[in-house]
Amino acid sequence: MTATMRPSPSACPACAAAPAAEALAASAVPRAQIALSLPTIHCSACISKIERALNADNRVTSARVNLTLKRASIDAAPDVTAEEMRRLVEGLGYEAHELDQGTLNATANDRAGRDLLMRLAVAGFASMNVMLLSVSVWSGAEDATRDMFHWISAAITLPAIAFSGVPFFRNAWAALRNRRLNMDVPIVLAIVLAIITSLWETMLSGHHAYFDAAMALTFFLLAGRYLDHRTRAIARSAAEELTALEVPRATRLVDGAEEVVNVAQLAVGDLILVRPGGRMPVDGEIVRGTSEIDRSLLTGETLPVFAGVGQAVSAGEVNLTGPLTLRATAVGAETSLHRMADLVAIAESGRSRYTSLADSAAKLYAPGVHILAGLSFMGWYLYTWDVRTALNIAAAVLIITCPCALGLAVPAVTTAASGRLFRRGMLIKHETALERLAQVDTVVFDKTGTLTTGMPQATNLETLPRPVVELALALAQGSSHPLAQSITRTARAAGIVAADLTDLTEVPGYGTKARYQNQEVRLGRASWTGAQGLSETATFLKVGEGAPVAITFADALRPGAAEAVQGLMDQGKRVILMSGDTTPAVEALATRLGIPQWMAEALPADKAARVAALTAEGAHVLMVGDGLNDTAALAGAHVSISPATALDAARVASDIVLLGNDLSPIAAACMTAKSATRRIRENFRIATIYNIIAVPLAVAGLCSPLIAALAMSLSSITVSLNALRLR
Amino acid sequence: MNILTYLIPISLILGGVGLVAFVYTVRSNQYDDPEGDARRILSDDWDDHPKP
Numbered sequence: 101m102t103a104t105m106r107p108s109p110s111a112c113p114a115c116a117a118a119p120a121a122e123a124l125a126a127s128a129v130p131r132a133q134i135a136l137s138l139p140t141i142h143c144s145a146c147i148s149k150i151e152r153a154l155n156a157d158n159r160v161t162s163a164r165v166n167l168t169l170k171r172a173s174i175d176a177a178p179d180v181t182a183e184e185m186r187r188l189v190e191g192l193g194y195e196a197h198e199l200d201q202g203t204l205n206a207t208a209n210d211r212a213g214r215d216l217l218m219r220l221a222v223a224g225f226a227s228m229n230v231m232l233l234s235v236s237v238w239s240g241a242e243d244a245t246r247d248m249f250h251w252i253s254a255a256i257t258l259p260a261i262a263f264s265g266v267p268f269f270r271n272a273w274a275a276l277r278n279r280r281l282n283m284d285v286p287i288v289l290a291i292v293l294a295i296i297t298s299l300w301e302t303m304l305s306g307h308h309a310y311f312d313a314a315m316a317l318t319f320f321l322l323a324g325r326y327l328d329h330r331t332r333a334i335a336r337s338a339a340e341e342l343t344a345l346e347v348p349r350a351t352r353l354v355d356g357a358e359e360v361v362n363v364a365q366l367a368v369g370d371l372i373l374v375r376p377g378g379r380m381p382v383d384g385e386i387v388r389g390t391s392e393i394d395r396s397l398l399t400g401e402t403l404p405v406f407a408g409v410g411q412a413v414s415a416g417e418v419n420l421t422g423p424l425t426l427r428a429t430a431v432g433a434e435t436s437l438h439r440m441a442d443l444v445a446i447a448e449s450g451r452s453r454y455t456s457l458a459d460s461a462a463k464l465y466a467p468g469v470h471i472l473a474g475l476s477f478m479g480w481y482l483y484t485w486d487v488r489t490a491l492n493i494a495a496a497v498l499i500i501t502c503p504c505a506l507g508l509a510v511p512a513v514t515t516a517a518s519g520r521l522f523r524r525g526m527l528i529k530h531e532t533a534l535e536r537l538a539q540v541d542t543v544v545f546d547k548t549g550t551l552t553t554g555m556p557q558a559t560n561l562e563t564l565p566r567p568v569v570e571l572a573l574a575l576a577q578g579s580s581h582p583l584a585q586s587i588t589r590t591a592r593a594a595g596i597v598a599a600d601l602t603d604l605t606e607v608p609g610y611g612t613k614a615r616y617q618n619q620e621v622r623l624g625r626a627s628w629t630g631a632q633g634l635s636e637t638a639t640f641l642k643v644g645e646g647a648p649v650a651i652t653f654a655d656a657l658r659p660g661a662a663e664a665v666q667g668l669m670d671q672g673k674r675v676i677l678m679s680g681d682t683t684p685a686v687e688a689l690a691t692r693l694g695i696p697q698w699m700a701e702a703l704p705a706d707k708a709a710r711v712a713a714l715t716a717e718g719a720h721v722l723m724v725g726d727g728l729n730d731t732a733a734l735a736g737a738h739v740s741i742s743p744a745t746a747l748d749a750a751r752v753a754s755d756i757v758l759l760g761n762d763l764s765p766i767a768a769a770c771m772t773a774k775s776a777t778r779r780i781r782e783n784f785r786i787a788t789i790y791n792i793i794a795v796p797l798a799v800a801g802l803c804s805p806l807i808a809a810l811a812m813s814l815s816s817i818t819v820s821l822n823a824l825r826l827r
Numbered sequence: 828m829n830i831l832t833y834l835i836p837i838s839l840i841l842g843g844v845g846l847v848a849f850v851y852t853v854r855s856n857q858y859d860d861p862e863g864d865a866r867r868i869l870s871d872d873w874d875d876h877p878k879p
Contacts, residue, residue, distance in 0.1 A: 147870065167860055
């Protein structure tokens with residue numbers, strides 16, 4: 101590979117690129133990399149059992165289980181499929197799911213995290229050594245010994261800071277280039293000035309050098325940065341694992357033969373087979389088969405829609421009863437699913453206006469510190485006419501006021517709060533999501549799939565005569581349609597035995613029919629059974645020539661939905677229900693949960709516009725939604741939450757992802773976010789108090805390196821401890 | 828105080844050895860699966876012969 105990759109002296113770049121691309125493609129083929137998610141493994145016996153079984157397969161080159169990530173990575177011959185490996189592991193009694201390798205690769209090596217950790221380690225090593233040398237200076241080393249200690253400190257500090265201070269230098273430079281001030285500008289100024297004055301003092305064999313302060317400052321601030329980075333890396337990798345669980349595959353029909361391919365390889369005009377229960381991979385037109393499709397993730401409608409030859413379908417819809425063959429009309433980025441991304445991009449531009457607490461603190465703080473340091477330099481220079489004294493004092497002021505505690509104040513609290521919420525099943529994806537969550541005063545819920553599970557529940561079975569229910573159960577139990585499954589579940593739970601039927605057949609898209617005592621019985625759509633459609637979700641049972649009987653359904657509530665709504669209202673928040681479903685269905689749910697304000701038949705743009713209108717009125721909106729029709733509203737809201745069952749696009753657009761099935765953590769999360777923000781503000785206040793005590797000392801020229809080191813460490817430790825008090 | 832000429836280099840070298848060891852562990856992916864590694868040490872799968 102390296103041989104062909106060498107740049108050839110050809111004049112045409114494409115000629116040189118083609119063989120190189122071929123070489124790359126050839127080298128990528130031979131090994132199959134497979135990743136499995138193993139959510140139930142927990143002990144060393146699990147590890148060795150799974151690894152032994154996987155390695156026993158002679159096509160597997162190597163298999164390794166990672167217990168921290170609960171994942172297995174397998175290196176195998178190219179003909180091994182993930183499905184085989186998954187079945188092998190499930191045969192051992194462990195739950196296993198395939199993970200999409202393409203999505204995972206992006207996270208596999210967390211370069212930025214490793215880089216920060218390396219810099220932190222170097223800063224830690226250097227600050228320990230310099231601190232030890234400083235202790236001996238403070239306890240009375242004199243003359244030549246003191247000078248030697250200062251020189252050794254300088255020799256350690258200079259390269260260490262040059263290496264580990266890079267993130268600060270880079271950020272400060274980026275801010276200055278855009279003519280802005282951020283927290284990193286005073287940090288860099290303090291570090292650089294401290295080193296310059298200390299070097300100068302050392303050359304003149306002076307008493308005070310601030311090498312230890314500069315080094316400790318870098319170490320503490322890097323620790324804050326690293327905490328911050330880790331919290332977000334954990335959330336990011338968990339969110340990516342959710343995405344990787346949905347492997348994008350489709351069944352393509354080529355000359356009547358089926359082949360399973362990656363969705364990315366589909367082209368316009370391909371024939372695609374979608375089995376019952378499958379999701380449409382592309383936009384297309386039905387060319388064969390009849391079925392019903394569930395469009396709830398796109399529109400919020402709970403009622404399944406009939407689908408027949410010639411009808412257009414969009415990516416993301418779920419096929420319910422019969423197999424369908426589609427001809428693709430739009431693939432990949434052209435599908436309606438992806439076009440929604442434009443709406444999201446427009447909505448998102450509104451959110452980026454939020455300034456985090458740390459940034460607004462920096463805005464107040466940075467100019468104040470610089471003016472103070474400048475003034476003390478001027479004052480002392482005019483008083484003594486000695487640049488050396490004045491510079492020394494200015495450096496002391498900068499070091500004392502340096503935002504060591506301020507740099508730790510936010511990350512320490514967000515790490516503690518995110519960890520706590522993660523244990524309750526919430527993923528905080530965005531760095532300022534917690535602060536924004538704390539400001540929320542209006543909560544907008546989507547209905548289908550968010551407050552409800554999207555699973556219908558039969559409501560009037562107990563009011564129907566028993567023979568009717570027995571017939572309905574007999575017709576329903578063979579079908580995989582959600583309404584039929586719901587009838588089966590409810591009737592079986594009531595202890596009803598199915599009637600005896602003959603010739604049971606399912607007519608995809610319509611319902612099921614059979615013969616019962618020489619009469620035809622049908623269970624299915626209104627038009628097929630000769631009934632009048634109802635406004636609520638319903639299916640109809642027709643016996644012979646008799647009048648059809650309606651079986652009605654209501655959407656089942658998601659666990660914790662009532663508690664979440666109640667909890668939010670108890671906190672004095674305004675709760676609004678917004679759905680694309682029909683008016684009666686939305687009204688029924690609103691009354692059931694006691695939500696005063698609701699809006700039905702809302703289009704995606706309506707939802708986003710309503711959220712924008714609420715924001716314009718000055719409300720801080722929390723949007724909770726799962727569907728494609730919610731993505732624009734999710735991105736436009738002040739802060740947004742989506743459940744793990746949501747479409748990938750919705751999860752990407754939201755700040756927080758709910759991992760479990762339960763909604764009740766939402767109300768508690770608002771409380772946690774409030775107390776976290778309170779702790780952050782408290783931390784700022786603690787840091788300010790330390791400054792108020794120490795700054796007069798520094799300005800008066802009474803500050804020694806010992807006092808600077810004490811103030812810095814004490815304030816950092818207090819701030820970290822205060823963050824740990826978070827409940 | 829002449830002892831310092833030995834002690835300071837010794838302490839710096841010892842600290843440096845620790846730093847290099849840490850950098851080595853980070854580079855060789857030893858923090859990828861802390862939980863799994865803690866359990867693997869208890870397994871007796873490869874006690875009699877090393878893992879191929």
